[in-house]
Amino acid sequence: MNFTPTPLAGAYLIDAEASEDERGSFFRSFCKREFEAHGLPGTFVQCSISRNRKRGTLRGMHFQSDPKPEGRLVRCIRGGVYDVIVDLRRKSSTFCRWFGAELSESNRRALYVPPGFAHGFQTLTDDSDLLYQMTEFYEKDLAAGVRWNDPAFGISWPLEVTAMSERDRGFPDFA
Secondary structure (H helix, E strand, O other): OEEEEOOOOOOEEEEOOOEEEOOEEEOOOOOHHHHHHOOOOOOOOEEEEEEEOOOOEEEEEEEEOOOOOOOEEEEEEEOEEEEEEEEOOOOOOOOOOEEEEEEEOOOOEEEEEOOOEEEEEEEOOOOEEEEEEEOOOOOHHHEEEOOOOOOOOOOOOOOOOOEOOHHHHOOOOOO
């Protein structure tokens, strides 16, 4: 695996090294030793899959609040998405900055999202699935978000939004 720091402190793009032959391909999606060697968590306590039917669907910007903020390892396992993170850590040198990257089943790329970041994505294809691995258990009372189009961040989304939940649409401005 290749670990590339993003411009946001503590967040990494992780590219898998695949072996391919006439049968198909094989790659490691996680290795505790390699993650820990890069200062990333070696343990995830929960996994979830987000299934998305329609191109242009936007989910986010989600995070889990203190005292149990969660880190996330996100990988697109079907289709493709534009994945976005925002640093909400007030003492961070990259506070309120955002970063986006394309994750797809074909590029095999994952994104590690540190605790204290908001996360969201927009689907680039119909029928896109994301696999999440989280460092903390989901706590409904700590689930929160910020608005996907909040001017405090100025996120540039690649497509017109075709589907979004009322919850995501109604998140407050960060300021």
